[in-house]
Amino acid sequence: MKTLKDLFQLSDKASKNLEKGILAVTLTNIVSLLSVVVVVNIFSEILRPLDNEEISWNKMWLMLLVGILLAIVNYFAARNDYRKTYVSCYTAAEDSRLRIAETVRKFPMSVFNSKSLAEFTTNIMGDCASIEHSLSHIVPPLIADTISATIVCICLIFFDWRMAVSIFCTLPISFLIILANKKLQKKLSQRQLTDKLKASEKIQEYLEGIKLIKSYNLAGNKSVELEKALRSLKDSSINLEMKTGVVISVAQFVLQAGIGITVFVGTNLFTGGSIALLPMLLSLVVVCRVYGPILSILTLLPMLEHTLVSTRRIKELLAIKPMTGEETLPDAYDISLENVTFAYEKTKVINNLSLEIPEGKVTALVGPSGSGKSTLTKLIARFWDVDAGRICIGGKDIKNIDPENLMSLFSIVFQDVTLFNDTVLNNIRIGNVNASDEEVMRAAKLAQCDEFIQKMPEGYNTVLGENGNTLSGGERQRISIARAILKDAPIILLDEATAALDPENEIHIQAAISSLVEGKTVIVIAHKLSTIVDVDNILVLDKGELAESGTHTQLLLRNGLYARLYNLQEDSKKWKIA
Numbered sequence: 347m348k349t350l351k352d353l354f355q356l357s358d359k360a361s362k363n364l365e366k367g368i369l370a371v372t373l374t375n376i377v378s379l380l381s382v383v384v385v386v387n388i389f390s391e392i393l394r395p396l397d398n399e400e401i402s403w404n405k406m407w408l409m410l411l412v413g414i415l416l417a418i419v420n421y422f423a424a425r426n427d428y429r430k431t432y433v434s435c436y437t438a439a440e441d442s443r444l445r446i447a448e449t450v451r452k453f454p455m456s457v458f459n460s461k462s463l464a465e466f467t468t469n470i471m472g473d474c475a476s477i478e479h480s481l482s483h484i485v486p487p488l489i490a491d492t493i494s495a496t497i498v499c500i501c502l503i504f505f506d507w508r509m510a511v512s513i514f515c516t517l518p519i520s521f522l523i524i525l526a527n528k529k530l531q532k533k534l535s536q537r538q539l540t541d542k543l544k545a546s547e548k549i550q551e552y553l554e555g556i557k558l559i560k561s562y563n564l565a566g567n568k569s570v571e572l573e574k575a576l577r578s579l580k581d582s583s584i585n586l587e588m589k590t591g592v593v594i595s596v597a598q599f600v601l602q603a604g605i606g607i608t609v610f611v612g613t614n615l616f617t618g619g620s621i622a623l624l625p626m627l628l629s630l631v632v633v634c635r636v637y638g639p640i641l642s643i644l645t646l647l648p649m650l651e652h653t654l655v656s657t658r659r660i661k662e663l664l665a666i667k668p669m670t671g672e673e674t675l676p677d678a679y680d681i682s683l684e685n686v687t688f689a690y691e692k693t694k695v696i697n698n699l700s701l702e703i704p705e706g707k708v709t710a711l712v713g714p715s716g717s718g719k720s721t722l723t724k725l726i727a728r729f730w731d732v733d734a735g736r737i738c739i740g741g742k743d744i745k746n747i748d749p750e751n752l753m754s755l756f757s758i759v760f761q762d763v764t765l766f767n768d769t770v771l772n773n774i775r776i777g778n779v780n781a782s783d784e785e786v787m788r789a790a791k792l793a794q795c796d797e798f799i800q801k802m803p804e805g806y807n808t809v810l811g812e813n814g815n816t817l818s819g820g821e822r823q824r825i826s827i828a829r830a831i832l833k834d835a836p837i838i839l840l841d842e843a844t845a846a847l848d849p850e851n852e853i854h855i856q857a858a859i860s861s862l863v864e865g866k867t868v869i870v871i872a873h874k875l876s877t878i879v880d881v882d883n884i885l886v887l888d889k890g891e892l893a894e895s896g897t898h899t900q901l902l903l904r905n906g907l908y909a910r911l912y913n914l915q916e917d918s919k920k921w922k923i924a
């Protein structure tokens with residue numbers, strides 16, 4: 347019952363259609379049982395001459411009319427059943443998928459740390475498909491069959507209670523067998539779906555790491571892991587099917603023993619003269635017709651249990667609290683951190699950090715690897731919420747600003763650039779979806795992209811392919827800068843934009859960045875300290891704390907961590923590969 351409630355709660359629109367669908371299936375079932383009554387009545391009339399009685403043609407015509415009416419009702423009910431059921435199942439799946447996609451967008455990044463991409467894909471595609479299937483193929487027949495079997499049972503009790511008892515006496519035992527195995531069924535379903543998820547993760551890992559696997563000759567090792575996951579999935583799937591199959595078969599066998607009991611009881615009652623031929627025949631026909639829906643209930647119940655796992659996973663996902671905030675955006679863009687502490691899991695990455703980043707100036711973040719530079723920029727953009735302290739922009743605590751609104755204040759150039767399988771024009775337009783073609787091209791020119799884009803087969807209309815694999819690292823970064831220029835946000839976060847580039851590309855990128863940062867509040871994470879010697883302010887982080895701050899000259903004079911890092915880099919320029 348709880349499973350059904352959960353399923354219905356997933357989509358209001360779908361559940362309304364589903365109710366109509368269920369009503370239609372019930373009607374179809376009842377019509378098909380009534381048509382048996384009509385046929386039996388016609389036969390009993392045809393057999394009358396054997397008892398030297400006259401056929402009642404009035405009754406025959408009435409039965410014929412009822413038969414035609416039932417056929418018409420059956421046609422419309424079946425049509426409605428089909429339409430409403432399928433509309434509702436696809437609506438529910440669409441609603442769930444859209445709700446998940448919408449909710450996922452607002453999740454704090456901590457959720458992505460604890461859940462793999464394969465898990466999200468499984469939730470959005472696999473679990474929703476499972477709900478789709480259960481709403482189209484399990485729930486309507488299950489409810490409708492239960493209603494129609496109950497109605498038949500009640501009618502039969504009034505018609506002849508002895509026949510009713512013989513028809514339904516095995517039913518409670520069959521249900522007990524199914525219910526007694528509910529726990530086992532749940533365990534097996536859970537295991538199979540977990541194995542399915544593991545297999546998806548392994549396939550994704552294998553495909554994503556294919557370059558690495560080839561270069562390190564890991565094909566053997568990695569495919570062993572993949573094979574193991576797939577074998578485990580096969581085993582748990584077979585286990586689930588076999589054990590469920592055995593339980594269902596036993597329950598169905600017990601139920602069908604009722605046919606023999608009905609024949610035995612009916613014949614005895616008839617030969618004993620306590621039941622007429624017609625009611626006895628009717629009971630025998632009904633036993634065959636009503637067992638169809640009951641057998642299907644016995645099969646559908648375990649399948650519904652399987653859906654419960656998917657429904658629960660989707661409910662859990664939708665229950666994750668998104669980041670919220672009601673305050674309006676600030677008018678000023680100076681950034682201040684007050685005693686900020688943050689840990690990804692347990693280890694503190696930012697430790698009681700306080701600092702100021704002035705508006706309209708360039709501030710560089712430097713420090714040894716792992717000192718928390720990237721983390722700090724992610725906290726400023728509210729990808730994560732701080733554990734203690736606060737971060738303010740223009741005096742407003744960012745925890746009180748809706749993250750999506752807040753994002754409009756930032757243009758971010760990440761180290762790894764994501765490109766979509768779309769035209770160059772549309773890939774840049776991600777910075778501002780309302781920008782005209784001319785505006786996109788202007789941003790591309792400022793970001794030094796125009797030259798290489800013009801050389802592409804179809805210029806700005808060239809489709810980049812899967813993640814823009816055909817572009818060089820420098821070209822990807824320039825596209826990313828063009829996006830940021832197009833967004834024209836007041837705060838720029840630059841994450842190592844010039845790392846690992848050849849000198850020519852670096853000159854292009856520096857020119858692109860100069861266009862981007864003009865008049866903005868800029869935070870740049872720099873590993874190449876030579877690129878930031880002229881910036882307004884340098885913040886040196888060490889183990890999540892502010893070690894030093896000042897201009898390049900001030901910091902060199904201080905002869906502390908910055909001076910050490912700078913001198914090390916200057917020395918490393920003299921290194922050669924022997």
Ligand SMILES: Nc1ncnc2c1ncn2[C@@H]1O[C@H](COP(=O)(O)OP(=O)(O)OP(=O)(O)O)[C@@H](O)[C@H]1O
Binds near residue numbers: 691695719
């Ligand atoms: N998503 C994450 N989940 C868990 N730990 C993380 C995550 N991202 C970073 N860390 C850890 O937090 C610490 C700080 O990482 P961060 O990337 O902020 O440092 P960084 O100074 O930018 O380093 P680098 O210069 O090498 O990029 C590191 O120990 C890192 O392993």
